[in-house]
Amino acid sequence: MDNKAPATDNPVDYIQHHLQPLAVGDGFWRINIDTMFFSILLAGLVMIIAYRVGRTVTSGAPTGMQNVLESLIDFVNSLVKEAFPKPNKIVGPIGLTIFVWVLLMNAMDLIPVDLLPKLADMMGIHYLKVVPTTDPHTTFAMSLCIFLLCIYYNVKIKGFGGYMKSFMVHPFGIYLAPVNFILTLVEELAKPLSLALRLFGNMFTGELVFLLIALLPWYIIPIPGSLWAIFHILVITLQAFIFMVLTIMYISMASEESH
Amino acid sequence: MNVTATLFGQMITFIVFVWFIKAYLWEPLTQAMESRTKKISEGLAAAEQGQKKIEQATIEFSTRIDEAKTQASSIINDAESKSKNIVEEARVAAREEAQKIAKTSSQQLEQEVNAAREKLKSDVAALSLLCAEKIITKEVDKNMHDKIIDEVLNK
Numbered sequence: 001m002d003n004k005a006p007a008t009d010n011p012v013d014y015i016q017h018h019l020q021p022l023a024v025g026d027g028f029w030r031i032n033i034d035t036m037f038f039s040i041l042l043a044g045l046v047m048i049i050a051y052r053v054g055r056t057v058t059s060g061a062p063t064g065m066q067n068v069l070e071s072l073i074d075f076v077n078s079l080v081k082e083a084f085p086k087p088n089k090i091v092g093p094i095g096l097t098i099f100v101w102v103l104l105m106n107a108m109d110l111i112p113v114d115l116l117p118k119l120a121d122m123m124g125i126h127y128l129k130v131v132p133t134t135d136p137h138t139t140f141a142m143s144l145c146i147f148l149l150c151i152y153y154n155v156k157i158k159g160f161g162g163y164m165k166s167f168m169v170h171p172f173g174i175y176l177a178p179v180n181f182i183l184t185l186v187e188e189l190a191k192p193l194s195l196a197l198r199l200f201g202n203m204f205t206g207e208l209v210f211l212l213i214a215l216l217p218w219y220i221i222p223i224p225g226s227l228w229a230i231f232h233i234l235v236i237t238l239q240a241f242i243f244m245v246l247t248i249m250y251i252s253m254a255s256e257e258s259h
Numbered sequence: 260m261n262v263t264a265t266l267f268g269q270m271i272t273f274i275v276f277v278w279f280i281k282a283y284l285w286e287p288l289t290q291a292m293e294s295r296t297k298k299i300s301e302g303l304a305a306a307e308q309g310q311k312k313i314e315q316a317t318i319e320f321s322t323r324i325d326e327a328k329t330q331a332s333s334i335i336n337d338a339e340s341k342s343k344n345i346v347e348e349a350r351v352a353a354r355e356e357a358q359k360i361a362k363t364s365s366q367q368l369e370q371e372v373n374a375a376r377e378k379l380k381s382d383v384a385a386l387s388l389l390c391a392e393k394i395i396t397k398e399v400d401k402n403m404h405d406k407i408i409d410e411v412l413n414k
Contacts, residue, residue, distance in 0.1 A: 023265075030263045039269060043276045050284035057287045059294040066288070073288055092289070093281035101276060141269030145277075 011215050018113065018211050021135060022120075022127040032135055039132040042104040072096060079245060083252040091251050094149075098142060099244040105132045106203055106236035110229055113210045133203040133239075139196040146247050147192035150254035157255050191250055195243065202239050206232055384412055 022034040053065050062070055076095045084091065108131045117128040132138045154163045167184045168177045206228075213225045391404055 025264070028263055030265065031268065032263075032265045035265060036268055036272070040272055043272055047276065047279050047283075050280055054283040054287045057291045059291040059298065062291075069284065070288060070292060073285065073292070077289070090277075090281065093285040094277050096285060097273075097277045097280045100280075101273075135265070137263065137265040138269050141266050142273050144266075145270055145273050 014215065015208070015211050017127070018117065019129065019134075019208075020127045021129045022125060032129070032137060034127070034129045035132045035135040035138055038108060038130060039101075039105060039138055042108075042132075043101060046100055046104065072100070076244070079248055083248050084255070086255075088251070088255065090149075091248055094146070094251075095244045095248050098247055099240050102133060102142075102199065102243050103236060103240035105138065106240060108132070109134075109203060109206055109210070109232060109236065113207070113214050131203055131207055133199055134207045136196065136200045139200040140192075142243070143192035143196035146195065146250060150188075150191070150250050153251060153254040191246075195246055195250075199239050199243055202235060206235060380412060384408060 021032040023030050023032050025031050049065060050069070053069055057066060073092070073096060076092055076099065080088065080092050080095060111130060113130075116130045120126075120128040129135060151163075154166075158166065167181050168174060170180050170184045172180055209228055210225070210232075213221060213228060216224070387408060388405065391408070395404075
């Protein structure tokens with residue numbers, strides 16, 4: 001892959017090449033190494049910072065990173081307190097983790113689309129998808145965890161019978177039980193699905209637009225490129241925020257006493 | 260998208276990440292924040308109390324000062340009147356003393372004058388007797404003449 005020439009000569013190839021993940025294995029054991037690598041790298045980065053801040057935490061005047069993390073925690077906590085009547089120990093950390101992780105993974109989008117793949121290409125790795133959230137595996141992994149947690153809370157708060165009953169009576173009352181069951185099932189399944197697909201779709205199209213911009217002649221690229229990048233900063237933050245807020249909302253809905 | 264190991268790998272990553280954040284960041288930090296909130300509210304309460312104490316102390320201080328001022332002025336008044344009294348007394352005593360001294364001295368003087376007069380009288384009597392004795396030697400009866408002289412002198 002040389003400079004612009006092959007890209008503009010064969011745009012379909014260029015885009016498909018960029019959307020091809022670096023994967024090993026077949027069938028179930030197919031592992032997208034790039035997705036795993038970048039998501040774990042970012043998670044590890046956050047964990048190291050979190051560990052260092054958590055170890056030297058002070059209840060006196062906070063400084064530096066503790067300030068940043070405290071304001072983040074306060075921000076998440078205010079959302080959690082709005083949604084939850086009773087204190088919940090796990091939702092706060094989940095919300096914070098999702099926000100930080102998704103934000104960082106999305107932010108990988110702002111690195112020029114060709115930079116890291118080209119570096120990898122020089123090192124002999126020919127496929128590389130840099131943004132983990134453009135891989136549906138990542139978004140579905142998070143939304144599935146949240147879905148399982150929702151089921152756990154539903155069963156814990158309402159009891160298994162109560163949870164099943166909410167499937168039967170929810171929108172139209174007990175006399176239309178089969179319809180209710182289907183509707184509620186679709187509603188419940190739509191939650192994790194929409195959660196995952198929203199993030200994936202936004203990031204994937206964002207990446208695609210960056211790739212399309214990269215196909216333009218080099219003297220035009222800066223204008224749409226920078227505009228889209230600036231707009232994308234908003235999208236990145238907004239998507240991370242939406243994912244977090246919806247997570248908190250879903251878990252709070254699941255842990256309500258009755259529908 | 261197929262269900263692959265990547266999905267489960269990402270799920271495990273996510274769960275570990277959440278657990279780690281909860282254990283090493285969320286809990287210590289929220290605890291620290293709570294204790295700070297407590298500390299700050301305690302500090303504010305203490306500051307308010309201190310303010311109140313200061314106000315009380317100023318009030319007490321001013322009343323004490325007022326008391327002390329009145330006390331001091333009464334003490335000064337007392338002292339002034341006492342000193343006046345003392346001066347007055349001293350003046351009276353001095354005057355009495357002076358009078359007494361004057362009196363005794365005048366008495367003494369009088370006594371001395373009297374004594375001198377007595378002496379002079381007797382001296383004069385003796386002298387005149389002597390003179391008379393010398394002048395009228397034999398014929399004159401001493402006793403008779405004494406009587407006459409006494410009469411004269413007494414007059």
